[in-house]
Structure formats: C-alpha cells, structure tokens
Amino acid sequence: MLARLIELWKEPLPKDLERIPARVFGDSPEPHAAFMSVRHWPRGERMRRGFRLSFKILFPIMLALIPLGVLEPFAFMIWGSIAYGIILFIAGPMLFAKYYGEEYSFFAVETPCPRCQAPGPLRPYVSTRLEPEVTVLCGACGQTSKARPEIADSKPESETKPE
Ligand SMILES: [Zn+2]
Numbered sequence: 001m002l003a004r005l006i007e008l009w010k011e012p013l014p015k016d017l018e019r020i021p022a023r024v025f026g027d028s029p030e031p032h033a034a035f036m037s038v039r040h041w042p043r044g045e046r047m048r049r050g051f052r053l054s055f056k057i058l059f060p061i062m063l064a065l066i067p068l069g070v071l072e073p074f075a076f077m078i079w080g081s082i083a084y085g086i087i088l089f090i091a092g093p094m095l096f097a098k099y100y101g102e103e104y105s106f107f108a109v110e111t112p113c114p115r116c117q118a119p120g121p122l123r124p125y126v127s128t129r130l131e132p133e134v135t136v137l138c139g140a141c142g143q144t145s146k147a148r149p150e151i152a153d154s155k156p157e158s159e160t161k162p163e
Helices: 002-009 043-071 073-100
Strands: 018-025 032-040 104-110 134-137 144-149
Touching: 018 104, 032 144, 043 073
Parallel strands: none
Antiparallel strands: 018 032, 018 144, 032 104, 134 144
C-alpha cells in the first residue's frame, strides 16, 4: 500500500525524452561530457502537470491536518480555515505557477558521478527546471554536482521535427 502510494507520488518519466549534450562539473576543473534527458512541455501539458503536481504536494498536507481538527474542532474552525485558505489560495496558485512556468524539464544526467565515480545517472536535485546550470544529485554518495546543458542559442527543439 505504501509502496503503491510512493509510486503514485513520483512523477513518471515521460516517454519521449530528448537527449542533449551537457557538461558536468565536479571537484576537478575539467568538466565531463555527458548527456541530459530533457522534455519540452507544450502549453496544455504544462497546465495538466501544474495541476497534478500541485495537488500531489498539497492534498497530503490537507489530509494530515484533519486529525488535528478532530482533536479540537472549535479551535480547528478558526485555524483550520486559515490553513486551508492559505493552502488553496496562496500555496496552490504559487505551486501551479511554478510548474506551469517550467517549459523545459530535465530528468536525468547520464554520467558517472564526478565525485564518487558511481555509474549514475544523476537525478535532479530539488528542481527539474532546465536552466543554464542545474544541480544534480548522486544516489550513491549523496553529493551534488553542477551540470550545464550545451544549448547553442536555441532551446532543444522537440516539436519541429520534419515528418
Ligand atoms: Zn557520487
């Protein structure tokens, strides 16, 4: 049951990931060449993703508050409505805006860890937003490294492939 919940919680890897070249920076000044799996989200998908991920984060928090409300229903009517108001009208729109604004995401950097040499891949650390420099986490040693996608001037083109 718990494993199933965690499985539901994790964002599934999109099927149509695109590989772009990247450089990974660790302890040595020389960056490693690597590949990054990225995904462009068209508008409609960004909206769905924004709703889904915000809901996944906020719904458990809202559920977790209910037992506290049962303990002291009268106090809960006051602070509960404030808490739910903040969640629904402030945190919700902020999270939605964060994910809706994420036009390009990255999901993995295919490289050995520059710190412990574990085979990788390295995963996004905290944020999946693709930026000129991103932070990645090594699952083996728990250290973070920096990676830079090598995007000439343009962003990765996933939509404009000739048929
Ligand atoms: Zn490592």
